[in-house]
Amino acid sequence: MxxxxxxxxxxxxxxxxxxxxxxxxxxxxxxxxNNKIAHQVYFWLKNPEDRQKLIEGVNTLKKIKTVRQIHVGIVAGTEKREVIDTSWGVSLLLFFDDIAGEASYQTDPIHLDFVKNYSNLWNKVVIYDAEMV
Known part of the structure; x- marks a missing residue:
């Protein structure tokens, strides 16, 4: 060679x-x-008696086309431990295919209407966004 x-x-x-x-x-x-995105939201209610009204509002978000899954929750009656925060009233867990889907959700008219129509029910919101690995 x-x-x-x-x-x-x-x-x-x-x-x-x-x-x-x-x-x-x-x-x-x-x-x-393109990893899936989990969008976890915790709401602290001004008045605990408004919980069901907020749950009804949160459930309107399932109509947004980029939402793949929705889970709505309230504080569980599990064992009280120092590491468990039970101060919130309603939780929302949404899954999206990717960051673009979550970004689209943020500007979707259904989401904007939800914030406009229900934000008077809470005094605090904390959001955790996680990229699935």
């Missing part, structure tokens, strides 16, 4: 390996950018 042939083999092998590495890196990059 001469030097020209060895050099060609080396170059073609390097090109193939580089292309494969680039494709794999792009696939991994796309995967991390």
């Amino acid at each position: 001469n030097n020209k042939s060895s050099r060609r083999k080396f170059i073609s092998t390097a090109v193939i390996l580089t292309a494969g590495s680039t494709t794999m890196a792009e696939t991994l990059s796309m995967k991390t950018k």
Whole structure:
């Protein structure tokens, strides 16, 4: 085998390996950018007797097309422990396909109407957004 042939083999092998590495890196990059998003919201009610009204309002959010799952909750009657926060009144857990879906939810007219029509019921809201890994 001469030097020209060895050099060609080396170059073609390097090109193939580089292309494969680039494709794999792009696939991994796309995967991390498209991970599902969990949007967890906790509401502290001004008046505990408004809990059902807020639950009804929260349930209107399931009509938003980018919402994949919705779970609405209230404080569970589990064992009281120092690490458990039971000061909130209503919780909302939404799942989205990706960050774009969650961003679309934020500006959706149904979400904007919910905030406009029900924000008078709470005095505090805390939100945790998590990217699924």
